Amino acid sequence: MRPRLSRAVEAQEAVKEIILRQRLVAGDPLPTESELMEELGISRNSVREALKALQAVGIVDIRHGFGMFVGRMSLAGLVDELTFHGRITGRGHLAHLVEIRELLETGLVQKLIDMGAEADLTAAADVMARMEAEAGKGEVSPEIDRLFHDVLYRPLGNPLVSQLLGAFWDVYHQLRDEVGTPDEPPLDVARRHRDIYAAVTAGDKPAAIAAVQAHFEGVRNRVARLGSVG
Incomplete structure (x- = not known):
């Protein structure tokens, strides 16, 4: 026999069903707490517990003083969890994150090349x-680095x-004390990005893959050094 769901969990599923049934999209208003209580036949506490859980995963957006709306997709929960586990497990966890992002971008540059002139x-x-101008002044800002990949x-x-790359970037940013600051000269940082861009525009997949791997080499090296500190 399947265990009976709690009233709060039932409410979560009911709210999701309302969104699907009414074909609501991000930003559309949702019923009020009182309306949900009446429609679902459950207590205010159960409704609030359900809404908080849905808010945590980005399904519901609660704007105090304005109401409740269908949320926009957010990976904030993933970022928090990855950051937390990164602080617990250290180098191994960070190395896995770097590997996943490197694999992701290796595939993405190839898809860009496949688009040809449409890209x-x-x-x-x-x-x-802009990055090269910054590098010429002695620094490549994290913001311009992130923007390039975006x-x-x-x-x-x-x-x-964009959501996934942004999530990975946010994890790195929050773990910057553990990862350490880049040790590559700014001109080298810019050059590695230029190599990626040039390979994509040239339609050269092997060169694009090699450029992405070279770009992540500095991050891999910083993570590897974590194990030798202390």
């Missing part, structure tokens, strides 16, 4: 120029790519 890389070229893959038209 508009104008935004990536602009960011690349705009490079936008032509793929897959919003999950």
